[in-house]
Amino acid sequence: xxxxxxxxxxxxxxxxxxxxxxxxxxxxxxxxxxxxxxxxxxxxxxxxxxxxxxxxxxxxxxxxxxxxxxxxxxxxxxxxxxxxxxxxxxxxxxxxxxxxxxxxxxxxxxxxxxxxxxxxxxxxxxxxxxxxxxxxxxxxxxxxxxxxxxxxxxxxxxxxxxxxxxxxxxxxxxxxxxxxxxxxxxxxxxxxxxxxxxxxxxxxxxxxxxxxxxxxxxxxxxxxxxxxxxxxxxxxxxxxxxxxxxxxxxxxxxxxxxxxxxxxxxxxxxxxxxxxxxxxxxxxxxxxxxxxxxxxxxxxxxxxxxxxxxxxxxxxxxxxxxxxxxxxxxxxxxxxxxxxx
Amino acid sequence: xxxxxxxxxxxxxxxxxxxxxxxxxxxxxxxxxxxxxxxxxxxxxxxxxxxxxxxxxxxxxxxxxxxxxxxxxxxxxxxxxxxxxxxxxxxxxxxxxxxxxxxxxxxxxxxxxxxxx
Numbered sequence: 001x002x003x004x005x006x007x008x009x010x011x012x013x014x015x016x017x018x019x020x021x022x023x024x025x026x027x028x029x030x031x032x033x034x035x036x037x038x039x040x041x042x043x044x045x046x047x048x049x050x051x052x053x054x055x056x057x058x059x060x061x062x063x064x065x066x067x068x069x070x071x072x073x074x075x076x077x078x079x080x081x082x083x084x085x086x087x088x089x090x091x092x093x094x095x096x097x098x099x100x101x102x103x104x105x106x107x108x109x110x111x112x113x114x115x116x117x118x119x120x121x122x123x124x125x126x127x128x129x130x131x132x133x134x135x136x137x138x139x140x141x142x143x144x145x146x147x148x149x150x151x152x153x154x155x156x157x158x159x160x161x162x163x164x165x166x167x168x169x170x171x172x173x174x175x176x177x178x179x180x181x182x183x184x185x186x187x188x189x190x191x192x193x194x195x196x197x198x199x200x201x202x203x204x205x206x207x208x209x210x211x212x213x214x215x216x217x218x219x220x221x222x223x224x225x226x227x228x229x230x231x232x233x234x235x236x237x238x239x240x241x242x243x244x245x246x247x248x249x250x251x252x253x254x255x256x257x258x259x260x261x262x263x264x265x266x267x268x269x270x271x272x273x274x275x276x277x278x279x280x281x282x283x284x285x286x287x288x289x290x291x292x293x294x295x296x297x298x299x300x301x302x303x304x305x306x307x308x309x310x311x312x313x314x315x316x317x318x319x320x321x322x323x324x325x326x327x328x329x330x331x332x333x334x335x336x337x338x339x340x341x
Numbered sequence: 342x343x344x345x346x347x348x349x350x351x352x353x354x355x356x357x358x359x360x361x362x363x364x365x366x367x368x369x370x371x372x373x374x375x376x377x378x379x380x381x382x383x384x385x386x387x388x389x390x391x392x393x394x395x396x397x398x399x400x401x402x403x404x405x406x407x408x409x410x411x412x413x414x415x416x417x418x419x420x421x422x423x424x425x426x427x428x429x430x431x432x433x434x435x436x437x438x439x440x441x442x443x444x445x446x447x448x449x450x451x452x453x454x455x456x457x458x
Binding site for chain 2: 003004005007008009010013149150151152153154155234238239268269270271272274276277278281282285286288289292293
């Protein structure tokens with residue numbers, strides 16, 4: 001049949017849409033949302049509310065799924081519309097011997113050291129070290145819904161946004177600190193456009209930290225000298241216009257040398273690593289983009305690639321591994337947490 | 342949902358008008374092509390080619406929607422093209438236009454599904 005949602009939206013995007021609408025997160029797992037914050041004793045009410053977002057919390061699952069999607073496309077299954085049109089994502093994956101249920105169960109059971117949720121813990125610790133009063137909604141934190149917007153499901157996105165705004169209002173939230181660039185840009189730039197009377201103040205983690213460091217005159221110090229390069233996430237540099245803040249933070253750290261990529265590959269002109277926008281739609285293209293960006297960053301000769309977005313971190317980690325380069329990929333938050341006393 | 346058909350059609354027309362008006366601003370300078378991270382030599386792999394495809398499809402009814410959808414969803418929505426357009430050319434906001442076209446495509450498909458069922 002002509003003109004169906006199935007024939008115009010790639011299967012990955014439809015799968016994520018289902019997860020967001022039914023389970024309230026991008027990967028569709030039900031357990032352990034907010035498990036990372038269990039020992040942190042975060043209050044529900046505070047001056048600022050921390051918006052953790054789906055990215056870091058569920059990246060361990062997303063990693064397995066992206067790998068599965070790549071295998072699928074390489075096996076020629078994602079390409080064949082007739083297959084993906086008639087049966088669901090889990091059945092398609094089942095064809096190549098991948099069961100999504102097992103992937104999520106395996107990750108959960110192995111209890112493997114999760115590098116992504118650790119970043120969230122570090123972020124809270126950094127904010128606390130700077131003396132900012134912060135709270136967290138724990139299980140009640142909704143999904144901002146930005147994958148819906150970028151997949152083209154505008155109606156669903158608007159409905160979700162309105163629902164979230166009512167929730168925020170009912171809980172008396174006024175100021176939000178977002179960590180994930182995509183969530184923050186969704187809350188800050190898109191919500192006011194689609195939700196009537198939206199009046200929350202949305203800040204990004206890097207803005208708050210840069211401001212507090214300057215105000216308090218704190219100079220973080222690293223124990224070992226690091227040579228790093230910074231990769232600007234698209235959503236942070238071009239959607240939110242936060243280009244100088246991460247650099248201010250990095251340059252302010254004692255014992256850290258920042259080597260920038262070429263001028264036409266950084267800041268406003270930073271090349272996209274393909275992590276956020278392409279994983280769901282075109283996994284193979286996404287892999288090529290990641291390799292190209294990693295090569296650009298490796299040319300700087302830095303030992304550590306620093307970025308500030310879960311999708312970029314995952315993508316660059318994979319690409320560096322593929323290129324067999326001896327370079328670490330870290331989040332800005334991790335370095336900062338290490339450097340702050 | 343049948344009562345919504347009228348307003349749905351209006352919204353879609355308005356969206357289409359907006360998209361085509363944006364594309365009209367493009368002066369075909371192709372400065373955005375080399376900015377596009379997915380551009381690997383083929384015209385349709387870059388933002389300029391995507392805009393051309395959107396224009397052809399919505400204005401003249403050329404091309405198939407499956408093919409258009411492939412072009413639209415291969416965009417990383419990184420906005421690098423848009424920055425270049427804003428700085429050098431006419432602010433045709435290619436990235437935004439691609440997102441709007443995705444919305445319209447989905448909306449049309451949903452409307453057709455409702456009519457069919």
